Amino acid sequence: MHEMSIAMAVVGQVEEAAGAGGAGAVTTVRLEVGELAGVVPDALAFCFELACAGTVLEGAALVTETVAARARCGSCGHAWPTGMPPELCCPGCARATDVELLTGRELRILTVEWDDGPAGPAPAAARPREPISEEA
Structure with a gap:
């Protein structure tokens, strides 16, 4: 499933930006996904959660915006x-x-939100219990 490679690429790019910006924890990543990009949003959300484990993005919400x-x-x-x-x-x-x-072919990071401060794992209460998805 190519959603995992997409999720890993997004996490890598956001980690780099967050590190350069002095982020303590990334809280939200907003993606623009074209209708013809060949990406299944629920699969991407599941893979994103897995790819975030142990990173500054752990517990971050993924919000996808579909482009017709x-x-x-x-x-x-x-x-x-x-x-x-x-x-x-x-x-x-x-x-x-x-x-x-x-x-319809878009696949790009629109915005990233984070908390400033030293990096550390998200508290257990802040971690999602199910994959995060945005219905189109």
């Missing part, structure tokens, strides 16, 4: 939501040869 896929026809200029699976034939002129995907 949109395309634009280069021939007629019509833009439309592609849906999932994506419909890449222009509903305006029925062409599929000059279509540009505008949104």
Whole structure:
């Protein structure tokens, strides 16, 4: 499952930023995930929790924001939501040869929130008991 490699990459980047910023504990990581990015949000949340164990992110909340896929026809200029699976034939002129995907492939860290101070494990009461997920 590639969600684990994504979670580990996010944790690594956030750890680096948190260390440079003098963070004691990361409390929230907000991600933007495109509808066509091939990421299952619940699987990512589960993997994120595992990847955070023993790091400054332990106990951090993961908030995912889904970005709907949109395309634009280069021939007629019509833009439309592609849906999932994506419909890449222009509903305006029925062409599929000059279509540009505008949104839907995003996978980026939007914001990170942390507490200042010396790093240490999150108290047991602050650790989530179930994987954290954000419904789209």
